[in-house]
Amino acid sequence: MAGETRPLDEDIGHLEMENQQAIDDSRRPSDARNPEFTVYQVRQRLRLRFTGTGGQYFRIWIVNLFLTVLTLGIYSAWAKVRTRRYFYAHTLLADLPFDYRANPWFILRGNLILGFGLLLFLALESFRPVYSGVVLAAFYAFLPFLIYKSLRFNAYNSTYRNLRFRFRGSLKESYNTYLFIPLLIPLTLGLIFPYWVFRRKKYFFENFTFGRSPNTYTGSAGPFYQVYGITGLMVILLAVVAGGGVFFFVPQPHGLALGLDDMDRFFTLLPVAGFLVAMTAFTCIQQFLFARLTNYCWDRTSVEGLCFNSSLTVGNLLWLRLTNLLGIIFSMGLLIPWARVRRARYLVGSLILFSDRSLDTFAAAEQSAESAIGEAATGFFDIDIGL
Amino acid sequence: MNTFTGTYLDGRSSKPVQVGITFEGTTLRLQDCTAVSPDIVVPLQNCSATPPLGGTRRSLILPGGARCETRDAELLALVDSHRGPAGSVRIVNFLESGWKTALACLLGLFLCLWGFVAAGIPFLAKMAAVAVPAAVTDRLSRQTLAVLDTRFLEPSELGADRSAHLQNLFHGLVDRKRSPANYRLELRKSDQVGANAFALPSGLIVMTDELVGLAANDRELIGVLAHEIAHVENRHGLRVLFQNAGTLLLVSALAGDMSSISAAGETLPTLLIESGYSRRFEKEADRAAGTYLIRMGWGTSSLQNILARLAKTAPIHPAFALFSTHPDLEERIGYLKKMDRTR
Numbered sequence: 001m002a003g004e005t006r007p008l009d010e011d012i013g014h015l016e017m018e019n020q021q022a023i024d025d026s027r028r029p030s031d032a033r034n035p036e037f038t039v040y041q042v043r044q045r046l047r048l049r050f051t052g053t054g055g056q057y058f059r060i061w062i063v064n065l066f067l068t069v070l071t072l073g074i075y076s077a078w079a080k081v082r083t084r085r086y087f088y089a090h091t092l093l094a095d096l097p098f099d100y101r102a103n104p105w106f107i108l109r110g111n112l113i114l115g116f117g118l119l120l121f122l123a124l125e126s127f128r129p130v131y132s133g134v135v136l137a138a139f140y141a142f143l144p145f146l147i148y149k150s151l152r153f154n155a156y157n158s159t160y161r162n163l164r165f166r167f168r169g170s171l172k173e174s175y176n177t178y179l180f181i182p183l184l185i186p187l188t189l190g191l192i193f194p195y196w197v198f199r200r201k202k203y204f205f206e207n208f209t210f211g212r213s214p215n216t217y218t219g220s221a222g223p224f225y226q227v228y229g230i231t232g233l234m235v236i237l238l239a240v241v242a243g244g245g246v247f248f249f250v251p252q253p254h255g256l257a258l259g260l261d262d263m264d265r266f267f268t269l270l271p272v273a274g275f276l277v278a279m280t281a282f283t284c285i286q287q288f289l290f291a292r293l294t295n296y297c298w299d300r301t302s303v304e305g306l307c308f309n310s311s312l313t314v315g316n317l318l319w320l321r322l323t324n325l326l327g328i329i330f331s332m333g334l335l336i337p338w339a340r341v342r343r344a345r346y347l348v349g350s351l352i353l354f355s356d357r358s359l360d361t362f363a364a365a366e367q368s369a370e371s372a373i374g375e376a377a378t379g380f381f382d383i384d385i386g387l
Numbered sequence: 388m389n390t391f392t393g394t395y396l397d398g399r400s401s402k403p404v405q406v407g408i409t410f411e412g413t414t415l416r417l418q419d420c421t422a423v424s425p426d427i428v429v430p431l432q433n434c435s436a437t438p439p440l441g442g443t444r445r446s447l448i449l450p451g452g453a454r455c456e457t458r459d460a461e462l463l464a465l466v467d468s469h470r471g472p473a474g475s476v477r478i479v480n481f482l483e484s485g486w487k488t489a490l491a492c493l494l495g496l497f498l499c500l501w502g503f504v505a506a507g508i509p510f511l512a513k514m515a516a517v518a519v520p521a522a523v524t525d526r527l528s529r530q531t532l533a534v535l536d537t538r539f540l541e542p543s544e545l546g547a548d549r550s551a552h553l554q555n556l557f558h559g560l561v562d563r564k565r566s567p568a569n570y571r572l573e574l575r576k577s578d579q580v581g582a583n584a585f586a587l588p589s590g591l592i593v594m595t596d597e598l599v600g601l602a603a604n605d606r607e608l609i610g611v612l613a614h615e616i617a618h619v620e621n622r623h624g625l626r627v628l629f630q631n632a633g634t635l636l637l638v639s640a641l642a643g644d645m646s647s648i649s650a651a652g653e654t655l656p657t658l659l660i661e662s663g664y665s666r667r668f669e670k671e672a673d674r675a676a677g678t679y680l681i682r683m684g685w686g687t688s689s690l691q692n693i694l695a696r697l698a699k700t701a702p703i704h705p706a707f708a709l710f711s712t713h714p715d716l717e718e719r720i721g722y723l724k725k726m727d728r729t730r
Contacts, residue, residue, distance in 0.1 A: 056441040059489040063482045066492040069499045082440060082479075089443035096394070096403065096456075097444055122632065127523060161403060162396035162454045211401075334493075362401035 052090035054338035077108035169207035393457035512629035528587035543574035610690030617675030
């Protein structure tokens with residue numbers, strides 16, 4: 001199984017020292033303010049480790065589902081926090097866990113407001129279709145604000161070694177990224193789409209920080225165009241192959257009796273086969289994009305003497321996806337927790353941190369008590385944005 | 388005196404400090420193992436511990452934002468005994484702790500879902516349907532008819548006498564009803580729809596010329612009209628609307644949690660549940676029509692006959708049989724026959 005092919009059994013919680021020369025100097029972060037960098041001249045190679053298990057998570061998951069249904073959805077806020085806390089707290093870096101500390105009441109408040117908005121929209125759509133468009137437009141105008149707040153909320157509530165993460169992105173940049181650039185997509189016939197993806201990644205990787213300094217993100221739009229170019233070529237190739245296949249396999253009516261029967265069967269099977277091919281192709285492309293873009297973005301991100309290497313492979317991701325999907329289908333959904341744990345284990349295990357300094361030397365960013373309260377209370381919208 | 392161990396993190400720097408923790412009556416003393424920083428003494432009553440969660444490590448939450456991670460069960464029990472987790476947290480922990488309770492939750496989940504689909508959604512939809520004001524259903528029905536008129540329906544080609552006769556039959560059925568519905572019979576011709584009749588929520592009932600042509604006598608048409616009137620009377624149209632919305636909401640809420648399953652997996656249960664609801668309503672309308680026919684002393688055979696003829700004009704494709712909203716013909720006719728026998 002893909003998740004297990006990685007060398008997870010080696011004792012990756014330990015620090016592995018590597019000679020500085022062995023590492024590509026171009027990617028080495030330089031941080032002159034950090035004295036340890038100049039003193040020791042060594043670089044630590046740290047692997048992240050995921051220690052959660054499917055059995056444990058299954059019990060949390062099923063209790064969450066049960067209580068959510070029993071409380072007509074109210075509990076979902078608590079379920080969300082517990083789930084995220086489970087996954088964070090089982091992710092270890094240098095043998096110390098991450099943590100997630102959001103207050104479920106704020107998430108519940110956000111859920112209620114969004115749910116009310118959705119009901120309003122559905123009601124208007126049935127009885128006053130004209131106004132539902134207005135509500136939809138208002139939602140899109142509001143969305144960058146929600147995303148901005150959500151990122152801040154999640155960063156503020158994520159901790160490592162009892163230090164909070166921070167999201168430093170601005171509201172203005174959120175509006176640029178999530179409202180104005182998408183508006184340009186139709187005008188540019190979609191050519192700007194890879195650039196949009198690049199900007200979304202940049203907004204996250206540049207601003208989700210630990211410690212006091214901002215992140216450095218050196219990624220550019222070029223590789224995004226390259227990856228999407230390859231994707232486009234794959235789609236065209238697939239269309240040609242599929243079209244050729246249909247043409248080649250279309251039964252020729254030799255004898256009338258046989259021919260009609262074959263034709264009938266062919267046209268019954270065609271939509272099914274087409275659906276399967278399209279789903280497979282979609283999954284492949286999805287995993288390809290995910291692997292390439294995730295690897296690229298981590299490789300180009302550094303913060304205060306730390307940089308990253310993500311080594312996801314398309315093959316492993318596809319195998320993971322396929323086996324997970326089959327497991328979920330044949331267990332009628334009961335294997336979902338195992339699938340999630342396997343995926344988390346692979347994703348976490350694929351990320352390596354290079355550190356020119358000791359992880360002990362980070363300091364909490366200064367934050368007035370007032371803004372801390374604002375962060376916890378107003379950033380209540382917890383939207384999962386596809387990063 | 389017991390000494391416990393832990394990893395102290397002050398919340399200002401990322402440096403972990405290994406500490407020994409001693410319990411001194413009402414306070415905890417944290418001693419740096421490397422003896423670099425001075426001891427920290429905190430009253431036990433100001434400490435709490437993070438709630439347990441599936442094998443994750445727990446921490447003491449100390450005053451001032453510091454934390455101390457510990458794997459010492461005894462120490463955690465000590466802190467919990469002073470300021471234990473809330474009752475609700477304890478219930479959740481109990482449920483998550485073992486396989487038996489987890490399986491009980493799974494069973495409970497199925498029961499809840501079944502109850503909700505079988506009783507909860509229909510009940511809520513009924514309440515909602517009753518609450519919709521007549522003005523809204525009127526406008527909704529008129530708009531729907533306008534759309535149908537432009538797309539599928541043409542003006543009726545029945546003569547004035549025949550139309551007047553049908554209107555008389557219809558009024559005979561509805562005039563005695565003390566119902567808020569605004570009953571009206573509209574006759575239309577349609578090659579596309581064929582022999583059919585349907586009811587819109589306000590009491591607007593549409594019958595096609597083709598259906599009128601299919602009927603051998605007035606009683607058959609009365610049976611069909613009584614069936615449609617029952618749909619209006621019981622607000623089936625709006626209830627189906629609300630039930631489908633509710634089902635969609637429920638299924639997508641569940642599937643949202645199972646986001647790895649594609650949209651195809653989402654539509655199937657929705658379709659199945661929806662067709663189940665509609666079958667129930669068809670049966671209810673059949674029963675109402677049958678009761679009326681029996682009360683008139685005619686028996687249900689006229690309705691049975693036209694149903695059988697209707698089925699012949701529009702045979703159901705076997706692939707769609709599973710999703711057909713009208714219960715199987717045999718089942719419906721069998722039900723009507725049974726009504727005849729038990730009258």
